[in-house]
Amino acid sequence: MISFLDSFLDWQSQSFNVSYILALISVFSISLLVEWLSHARLIKSITSNDVIAGLLQTFMFAIRILLAYLLMLAVMSFDTGILIAAVAGYSVGFLIFASQVSRKFNVENCEDLSDLPPLVCM
Secondary structure (H helix, E strand, C coil): CHHHHHHHHHHHCCCCCHHHHHHHHHHHHHHHHHHHHHHCCCHHHHCCCHHHHHHHHHHHHHHHHHHHHHHHHHHCCCCHHHHHHHHHHHHHHHHHHCCCCCCCCCCCCCCCCCCCCCHHHC
């Protein structure tokens, strides 16, 4: 039992090596990508066909959900650095793509903002 606890505590205390830094950068980048997908306007510029637009929108939704669940699994590692990287990525993504800094966001008018509705509109 004690050896299990020792190995668990060693697993939690991450040393700052290259793979850990790459994991932090990856989590930050993926969360930034999820936020971009939440506010991107790509489909209307690609096609005017409603069926193809619907399929592309569904594909983008599936990718966004896949990446969000991947981030959830990373955060569930209970590593504080991973949590901070995920929150920072979402926050920077919101600042760049959805805040008052980048554009005027009207919560009451949730149509035609992006291909996928932000969580506030759901």
